Amino acid sequence: MKISLGNDHAGTDYKFEIxxxxxxxxxxxxxxxxxxxxxxxxxxxxxPVAKDVENKKADFGIIICGSGNGANMTANKHQGVRSALCWNKEIVSLAREHNNANVLSIPARFTSKPQALEMVKTFLNTPFEGGRHERRVEKIACS
Incomplete structure (x- = not known):
């Protein structure tokens, strides 16, 4: 799998572990x-991470900043990017299963490194359910 990874100064240690x-x-x-x-x-x-996902140069993106909010907002400006700000693996599961998230935004100041690593594992190993969620995901994109 191709993964694009980006972080600011608050996420450097997390990035190296991931x-x-x-x-x-x-x-x-x-x-x-x-x-x-x-x-x-x-x-x-x-x-650059969002562009990789948008242009299909990466299957998924992982972004890390202090709160996760700024990174998440930035990534979601790109067409076809569905970035999810998550702080535990249960939310990550739902973001993948129900929203087909293709970028995971991690708030470094509000999660531990082991927790962030579990979120990454969950993100990469949880499939999109499709079904009724498919039509909702299709409605996310602006035309």
Whole structure:
């Protein structure tokens, strides 16, 4: 699977742990995130992830910032991107099953690293249910 990853300074440590896990599972990962703790602007690292998903260069995106909100809002500006701000694996499951989320937004300041890793695992291993949810997902996109 191809995964595009982006983070700001609040998510650097999380990114490295997630990146290590993804590579250990054989995923192809594009790292658009900062590798430092110096303050940066999250859109500079989230837009490339969203573009990868939008242009089908990546199957999924994972974005990380302090609250997850800014990154999530930025990603959702792109057509075909359904970014979900999640803070536990149950919400991640619903975002995949019911909303066919293709980008996971993680709030680094409100989740632990082990919790974030569990969310990533759940995100990548939970299929979209389709059915009645399909028509709802189709209504999300603006034409």
């Amino acid at each position: 990146l290590e896990y993804l590579k250990s599972q054989g995923h192809e990962v594009t790292n658009h995130g900062t590798d430092k703790d110096d303050s940066v602007d999250y859109p500079d690292f989230v837009h």
